[in-house]
Structure formats: structure tokens, C-alpha cells
Amino acid sequence: MEHYYALIMAGGGGTRLWPLSRGNMPKQFLPLVEDDSMFRVSVTRLAPLFPPDHIYVVAGARYAESLRADAPEIPEGNFVLEPSARDSAPAAALGVAVIAKRDPEATIVILTADHHIADKPGFRNALASAYELAQTGAIVTLGIKPDHPSTGFGYIRRGDFLTQIKGLDCYRSLGFSEKPDAPRAAEFIASGEYSWNSGMFAWKADTAFREYERQQPAMMASIRQIQKAVDTPDYPQVLAEHWEKIDKISIDYAVMEKAEQMAVIPVDFGWSDVGSWSALFDVLDQDEHGNITKGSAPHRIDITSHNTLVFSDKMVVTIGVDDLIIVQTDDAVLVCHKDRSQDVKTVVEQLKKQHKSEYL
Amino acid sequence: MEHYYALIMAGGGGTRLWPLSRGNMPKQFLPLVEDDSMFRVSVTRLAPLFPPDHIYVVAGARYAESLRADAPEIPEGNFVLEPSARDSAPAAALGVAVIAKRDPEATIVILTADHHIADKPGFRNALASAYELAQTGAIVTLGIKPDHPSTGFGYIRRGDFLTQIKGLDCYRSLGFSEKPDAPRAAEFIASGEYSWNSGMFAWKADTAFREYERQQPAMMASIRQIQKAVDTPDYPQVLAEHWEKIDKISIDYAVMEKAEQMAVIPVDFGWSDVGSWSALFDVLDQDEHGNITKGSAPHRIDITSHNTLVFSDKMVVTIGVDDLIIVQTDDAVLVCHKDRSQDVKTVVEQLKKQHKSEYL
Numbered sequence: 018m019e020h021y022y023a024l025i026m027a028g029g030g031g032t033r034l035w036p037l038s039r040g041n042m043p044k045q046f047l048p049l050v051e052d053d054s055m056f057r058v059s060v061t062r063l064a065p066l067f068p069p070d071h072i073y074v075v076a077g078a079r080y081a082e083s084l085r086a087d088a089p090e091i092p093e094g095n096f097v098l099e100p101s102a103r104d105s106a107p108a109a110a111l112g113v114a115v116i117a118k119r120d121p122e123a124t125i126v127i128l129t130a131d132h133h134i135a136d137k138p139g140f141r142n143a144l145a146s147a148y149e150l151a152q153t154g155a156i157v158t159l160g161i162k163p164d165h166p167s168t169g170f171g172y173i174r175r176g177d178f179l180t181q182i183k184g185l186d187c188y189r190s191l192g193f194s195e196k197p198d199a200p201r202a203a204e205f206i207a208s209g210e211y212s213w214n215s216g217m218f219a220w221k222a223d224t225a226f227r228e229y230e231r232q233q234p235a236m237m238a239s240i241r242q243i244q245k246a247v248d249t250p251d252y253p254q255v256l257a258e259h260w261e262k263i264d265k266i267s268i269d270y271a272v273m274e275k276a277e278q279m280a281v282i283p284v285d286f287g288w289s290d291v292g293s294w295s296a297l298f299d300v301l302d303q304d305e306h307g308n309i310t311k312g313s314a315p316h317r318i319d320i321t322s323h324n325t326l327v328f329s330d331k332m333v334v335t336i337g338v339d340d341l342i343i344v345q346t347d348d349a350v351l352v353c354h355k356d357r358s359q360d361v362k363t364v365v366e367q368l369k370k371q372h373k374s375e376y377l
Numbered sequence: 378m379e380h381y382y383a384l385i386m387a388g389g390g391g392t393r394l395w396p397l398s399r400g401n402m403p404k405q406f407l408p409l410v411e412d413d414s415m416f417r418v419s420v421t422r423l424a425p426l427f428p429p430d431h432i433y434v435v436a437g438a439r440y441a442e443s444l445r446a447d448a449p450e451i452p453e454g455n456f457v458l459e460p461s462a463r464d465s466a467p468a469a470a471l472g473v474a475v476i477a478k479r480d481p482e483a484t485i486v487i488l489t490a491d492h493h494i495a496d497k498p499g500f501r502n503a504l505a506s507a508y509e510l511a512q513t514g515a516i517v518t519l520g521i522k523p524d525h526p527s528t529g530f531g532y533i534r535r536g537d538f539l540t541q542i543k544g545l546d547c548y549r550s551l552g553f554s555e556k557p558d559a560p561r562a563a564e565f566i567a568s569g570e571y572s573w574n575s576g577m578f579a580w581k582a583d584t585a586f587r588e589y590e591r592q593q594p595a596m597m598a599s600i601r602q603i604q605k606a607v608d609t610p611d612y613p614q615v616l617a618e619h620w621e622k623i624d625k626i627s628i629d630y631a632v633m634e635k636a637e638q639m640a641v642i643p644v645d646f647g648w649s650d651v652g653s654w655s656a657l658f659d660v661l662d663q664d665e666h667g668n669i670t671k672g673s674a675p676h677r678i679d680i681t682s683h684n685t686l687v688f689s690d691k692m693v694v695t696i697g698v699d700d701l702i703i704v705q706t707d708d709a710v711l712v713c714h715k716d717r718s719q720d721v722k723t724v725v726e727q728l729k730k731q732h733k734s735e736y737l
Contacts, residue, residue: 036694316733318724318727318728320717320720320723320724331708331709331710332396332708332709332710333709333711334396334709334710334711334712334713334724335712335713336711336712336713336714336717336720336721336724337713337714337717337720338701338712338713338714341698341712343712345705345710348691348692349691349692349693349694350691350692350693350703350705350710351693351694351696352693352694352695352696352698352701352703352712353697354696354697354698356697357680357696357697358696360680360696361696363680364694364696367678368678373676376692
């Protein structure tokens with residue numbers, strides 16, 4: 018797999034883990050599950066499948082310094098910086114363009130910087146399978162085996178069986194469905210044909226550009242101009258000039274939903290998008306009372322509480338409480354019922370409306 | 378009532394309101410119920426019954442500066458400072474000794490610095506009644522009308538009706554009972570004969586010294602020596618010398634339980650000792666959902682929570698939680714079920730055992 022590259026999309030914001038995640042401290046920089054930041058863990062788990070010079074990172078320029086400091090083994094030129102946020106379709110195209118300029122035979126797996134994966138060898142095995150299948154010209158999505166009828170994820174429907182690679186069954190994909198309502202999600206699960214869209218997929222660089230060219234010709238024209246300048250002194254100026262012309266659009270909407278030769282490999286490697294405090298709760302180890310204490314050197318004293326997550330760097334005392342998520346930062350405290358963590362985004366909206374930007 | 382004096386006992390510690398109350402910041406210094414500190418409120422509510430020069434304060438020397446700053450209208454010489462903590466019997470005796478040296482005809486009401494009183498005119502009316510009854514040589518306790526069979530207070534049993542003063546019935550007292558167990562507390566309430574011991578009582582200075590002399594002759598001998606030196610240059614040295622000889626003992630145990638000529642005036646002026654977070658909850662105004670937000674300039678955002686007290690100077694967000702007490706300080710957060718606030722003292726004990734003195 019000497020032409021295989023990982024492209025980590027590390028630009029996301031996200032405030033569903035407020036008050037810990039903030040505008041200048043998004044999820045990927047937080048040590049949510051393991052002791053290192055989500056981004057650092059995302060890099061570490063790629064070894065030994067990808068040598069450091071085969072790992073690329075695309076992110077907003079504002080995060081460059083933090084990301085480089087967090088992954089010093091990745092060559093500086095592998096950090097592909099967006100001059101401004103243009104959503105995921107342009108970000109992925111830019112990353113692919115830089116890699117393909119340096120290795121036109123590249124196969125690239127698009128990865129996230131802020132998801133948890135429990136079974137790391139299983140994850141790498143799935144990436145190796147996706148590489149092989151991508152050689153056929155397919156866009157190979159990793160579909161997560163669903164464990165409940167979530168309305169929070171997109172779904173991928175599988176079609177005909179294609180082959181088995183490294184023990185994993187590979188299927189033709191019958192397409193993407195956006196986040197369904199509850200009855201539809203229940204149907205999806207009952208059918209047994211659907212996986213969750215993890216946002217992770219592998220493709221050859223020329224397969225990627227075939228689809229961008231076909232579906233997003235204007236964007237692709239700008240990307241081609243930028244690609245020509247990669248690794249030349251003109252790059253910063255050319256990037257700045259063309260980047261601003263590109264529309265904001267997500268990769269699912271711009272490319273994936275109507276792409277040809279889609280395949281899906283259903284996987285089950287303990288994936289979580291850690292998209293809410295309760296999702297984090299589910300992936301952390303609980304003590305015998307169901308309690309969890311996280312943070313850098315947190316002190317916790319508890320008297321008869323249960324199923325309560327404390328995330329803090331300071332002293333937190335819990336007495337006789339159940340099913341809570343308690344998060345303390347320097348300037349705010351969140352106390353939220355475990356089943357209500359989706360409402361954190363409502364709080365962030367209220368803070369925006371009240372122009373309390375110091376909390377965002 | 379030109380010989381009437383108030384003696385505020387402001388020396389107490391207490392950690393039942395941890396993490397807000399601390400060793401160097403006891404309850405009386407906290408603005409728990411009103412906007413001012415409990416001590417400041419205790420002083421303010423004495424006007425117009427007591428002019429400032431008839432208000433005395435007894436407290437540990439370590440609190441002198443804070444107390445004086447909080448009540449600048451009280452003459453500096455009215456702050457009676459204990460060189461070390463000797464419990465309430467010596468503290469009251471010292472205060473009485475200083476007042477009586479300056480006005481041998483003094484009648485003195487002993488008051489607390491950290492209790493809440495809702496009906497302030499009713500309170501002052503009761504103090505005026507107690508003054509009159511004290512002229513007979515009685516020790517006049519203010520007995521709080523109990524509203525539940527508390528096991529957290531001492532009780533005073535009333536005997537024969539004595540008289541009515543300013544609309545209040547006055548009774549002979551049949552004595553004190555220490556904090557009872559639950560069945561006994563229920564009996565007390567059922568009998569209708571008992572009041573809670575508020576710790577507030579009025580006596581003439583010579584009545585006080587009659588009882589100290591009779592019951593605590595050794596202590597009284599030291600107090601006499603100290604009294605002779607009051608308002609002389611020798612006072613600091615004489616105080617230091619004799620104070621250390623005095624045993625630590627509470628006024629209830631040393632004097633009140635076996636005192637003669639005890640009387641009780643049952644009162645009902647919205648008293649609370651604010652002895653726990655749930656006691657504080659009960660005296661604060663709740664919004665239509667039963668929620669309370671206190672602190673200096675607290676920000677609170679709430680989504681569908683109920684019966685939850687937030688005490689903080691910072692941003693606190695509550696989502697879908699019920700019946701909680703949430704207290705944030707610079708270095709600690711407490712999240713406690715409303716019915717479990719008595720367990721705060723267990724936490725303080727644990728902190729002591731763990732030698733975490735920075736939290737005490």
C-alpha cells in the first residue's frame with residue numbers, strides 16, 4: 018500500500034460538548050476519551066498502517082499551530098490549511114489535490130479527527146480492506162453497524178455482495194439517506210440493510226476528481242488551479258485567490274449522495290462520534306456505581322451518587338444525585354440530565370442570541 | 378430602654394454551607410439570604426431599637442477587621458475580641474463583663490450573627506418584650522414556634538403563664554432539652570408545650586453574673602479579673618493572661634440548662650438558622666418552577682429544571698434537572714440532592730481526613 022494516504026479532516030467546530038468545546042477549542046483538541054486529544058489519538062491509531070509522511074491534515078489556518086504541536090512527526094507540508102471555512106467538500110478536494118500533486122497514484126482515506134474508535138486493530142484492518150476495494154475505482158464508505166435506530170446519523174443502504182477482503186464483507190452501496198425521522202430509522206434498522214454513515218471513506222485520487230469534475234465542475238476548476246500551484250512559491254497567493262470563489266457545501270451533498278460506483282464495508286470497531294455528553298458517557302469506563310470522573314487531575318468526592326459523569330479539572334462533590342452530566346470549566350458549569358444532553362446546543366444558541374461571545 | 382444592649386455573638390465557624398462557607402469565611406460573612414452579609418443584616422435589623430453604641434459584638438480576634446468594616450457605625454470599643462476560641466459561655470461572659478463595666482444597670486440580649494429573620498418588626502417587638510420581662514430578674518429566652526419535629530434543634534418547655542407584654546404571651550420555662558431523637562421530637566410537637574431554642578435570650582447583667590457565679594465560679598473569677606481591667610491600659614495583658622485559664626464550654630451547658638428564673642416567650646417571626654443548604658433553600662424566593670439563583674451577578678441559563686438552587690458568581694447552565702443544590706466557588710463545585718444537604722458535613726470531614734486544608 019505504498020500509495021495509500023490518510024487525510025484527517027480536522028477543521029470542525031461543534032459546540033455539542035459545551036462548555037468544554039468552544040470556538041477556539043473544538044472537540045478534536047480535547048482529551049475526551051483517552052489521555053491525549055481526540056486529534057492526537059486519531060493520528061496515533063493510524064500507525065503502523067500509515068507512516069507519518071503519508072498522513073495529511075486539512076484544517077482552518079487558525080488551528081495550524083495547535084495541530085502541528087500535537088503531531089510533530091507529521092511533515093509540516095502535510096498540513097493543508099484552508100484560508101477560510103468552506104465546509105467539507107472543498108476541504109477534502111484541497112487535501113486530495115495536494116496529495117495527488119505529490120503522488121498521482123494516491124489512494125486516500127478521508128478520516129475524522131474527533132471520533133472515538135475502541136478496536137484500533139479492527140479499524141486499521143477495515144482501512145486496509147477499503148484500500149483494496151478502492152483500486153477498482155469505487156468510493157468505499159465505512160458503514161457503522163447500528164446498535165439503535167438513531168435519528169442523529171445519515172444511513173447507507175447496502176446492495177449486492179461484492180467480495181470479502183481481510184475478513185470483511187464488501188457491498189455495492191444503494192446510496193445515502195440523510196438523518197431520518199424516528200419511524201424511518203426504525204424501518205432502516207428492521208431491514209438489516211443499513212449502516213450509519215461514519216464520514217470515513219477511501220477513494221483513489223482520480224476517482225475523487227472524476228466525481229468532483231462531474232458533479233461540481235466550478236469547484237473543480239478552482240481546485241485544478243490551486244493544485245497547479247502546490248509546492249510552488251505561488252501557492253499562497255493562488256490558494257487565497259481561488260479559495261474565496263468556492264461555495265460552502267458539504268461533501269455528502271456535493272459529491273457522495275450522487276456518486277457512481279459507491280461501495281460500503283459494514284464495520285463494527287467500537288466507533289462513536291462522541292457527538293454529545295451522553296455519547297461520551299457511553300464510551301467511558303464507569304465505576305461500580307456507574308459513575309465516571311474525567312479531566313486533568315480532577316478531585317471528586319462522592320456520597321451515594323449513581324450514573325453521573327463529572328468532567329472537571331477542579332474539586333467536584335456529588336451527594337445523592339443520579340443520571341447527571343456535570344462539566345466544570347474556568348468560566349462555566351453545566352449540570353444536565355443524562356438524557357437531555359442534546360439540549361446543550363439550545364444553550365449555545367441562547368448564548369449566541371444574548372451575544373455572550375465570551376462563553377462561545 | 379436606655380440601659381438595653383444587644384450582644385451579637387459573631388465568632389462561629391461552621392462548614393455546613395461548604396463550599397461557600399470556609400474556615401476564613403464563615404456563614405456570618407456570606408450574603409446568603411439578603412444582599413448583605415448575614416452579620417450586616419443582623420446589625421441593620423436592630424435599628425431603631427438599639428442605637429449603634431448599644432450594639433456590641435463578640436468574636437475571635439481574627440475576624441475583627443472584617444466585622445468592623447462591615448459595621449462601621451458600631452464604636453470600635455464595642456467589638457469585644459476573644460484571644461482564642463473558648464466556646465459560647467466565656468464569649469458571652471466577656472461581652473457582658475465589658476458592657477456591665479460601662480453600664481452596671483445594663484440589660485443585654487444575646488443574639489446570633491448568622492440567622493435569618495423574615496419579620497423584622499416582629500423580631501424587634503419580641504426583643505422589647507424580653508427587655509421588660511428581664512427586669513424581673515428572669516433569663517428570658519425567645520422560643521421559636523416549631524413547624525416540624527426537627528431533631529436539629531434544642532427545645533424549651535414552657536410552664537405557667539406569667540404575663541403578656543406587647544401582645545406576646547410570656548411563660549415560666551420548665552427547662553431545656555438537647556436535640557431529641559425523632560420519636561421524642563414528635564412528642565414535643567404533639568404536646569404543644571415546646572419551642573425551639575433560638576440561642577437568643579435577654580438578661581440583666583447582674584442576673585447573668587448571678588448564674589455564672591453560682592454555676593461556673595472558676596470562670597467567673599477570671600471574668601471578674603478581666604472586667605476590672607476593661608477600659609484600662611492593662612486590658613490586653615490581663616485578658617490574655619486570664620482567658621487562657623478558662624475552659625471551653627457552651628453557654629447552654631454551662632449556664633442555661635440549670636439556670637433559675639428561666640422564662641420563655643414563644644415567637645414566630647420567620648426565623649431560620651440557615652443551618653444547611655436546604656434550610657437556605659426554604660427561605661429564598663423561588664421562581665414559578667421552584668428554581669432559585671443566588672450569588673453576586675450570577676448568570677444562569679435553564680432548560681426545564683425544577684426546584685433547583687444555584688449559588689454561583691459564574692455561568693451555570695441547568696438542563697432537565699430537579700431537586701438539586703448546585704454551588705460553585707473558585708475552587709470547587711457541589712452538586713447535592715436537596716434532601717441530602719446534611720451530608721455536606723461528611724464531605725468536610727473527608728476533606729479534613731485527606732488533609733485537603735486548601736478546601737476548608
